[in-house]
Amino acid sequence: DTGVSQDPRHKITKRGQNVTFRCDPISEHNRLYWYRQTLGQGPEFLTYFQNEAQLEKSRLLSDRFSAERPKGSFSTLEIQRTEQGDSAMYLCASSSRGTVYGYTFGSGTRLTVV
Amino acid sequence: AQTVTQSQPEMSVQEAETVTLSCTYDTSESDYYLFWYKQPPSRQMILVIRQEAYKQQNATENRFSVNFQKAAKSFSLKISDSQLGDAAMYFCASLLQGGSEKLVFGKGTKLTVNP
Numbered sequence: 560d561t562g563v564s565q566d567p568r569h570k571i572t573k574r575g576q577n578v579t580f581r582c583d584p585i586s587e588h589n590r591l592y593w594y595r596q597t598l599g600q601g602p603e604f605l606t607y608f609q610n611e612a613q614l615e616k617s618r619l620l621s622d623r624f625s626a627e628r629p630k631g632s633f634s635t636l637e638i639q640r641t642e643q644g645d646s647a648m649y650l651c652a653s654s655s656r657g658t659v660y661g662y663t664f665g666s667g668t669r670l671t672v673v
Numbered sequence: 674a675q676t677v678t679q680s681q682p683e684m685s686v687q688e689a690e691t692v693t694l695s696c697t698y699d700t701s702e703s704d705y706y707l708f709w710y711k712q713p714p715s716r717q718m719i720l721v722i723r724q725e726a727y728k729q730q731n732a733t734e735n736r737f738s739v740n741f742q743k744a745a746k747s748f749s750l751k752i753s754d755s756q757l758g759d760a761a762m763y764f765c766a767s768l769l770q771g772g773s774e775k776l777v778f779g780k781g782t783k784l785t786v787n788p
Contacts, residue, residue: 601778
């Protein structure tokens with residue numbers, strides 16, 4: 560069990576560029592979550608996968624955002640045409656059935672849009 | 674809709690003393706869970722303690738304990754014998770059982786531990 564890995568740790572991009580983040584969950588975890596955390600705030604739910612199926616998306620996830628989890632393994636979160644308001648920490652978490660025991664979070668990807 | 678409120682943006686405590694962080698929540702559901710997460714400067718969220726809403730007994734984990742007042746929808750975290758390593762952001766969160774089981778977080782409390 561190597562934990563939840565996120566790549567990259569930091570990303571600086573120019574406004575209007577596309578960015579993609581990757582999350583590798585704990586291998587036996589079938590549930591995967593993406594959260595966004597802005598400065599001074601708690602994490603906010605973005606989307607949820609059970610295996611390869613994306614079952615819920617937040618209203619925060621605009622049309623510029625897309626997430627995938629092919630084959631129910633790793634997940635990617637892509638942001639197209641980035642805006643300064645997208646600057647945040649993007650957290651990935653995974654869990655097995657029994658989320659009530661808590662998730663395992665990754666260390667996050669810090670996105671800065673300049 | 675679930676909401677979680679942490680009214681203390683910052684707290685400080687002397688090493689070896691006890692500190693209590695406050696949290697209130699709102700939900701109309703009956704099957705839910707409450708959590709405290711710690712986020713050190715290294716950023717990874719770490720689960721500190723969890724409480725099942727159907728349990729009356731307050732959860733404890735070593736130096737960490739909660740005061741769960743279901744009727745008042747209050748869920749405070751007590752840290753005893755505070756250590757320098759306890760310094761971090763602490764987030765209270767709720768989770769509804771069933772469905773996506775997503776976490777709803779409060780805004781956090783920054784805890785400083787003074788030597």
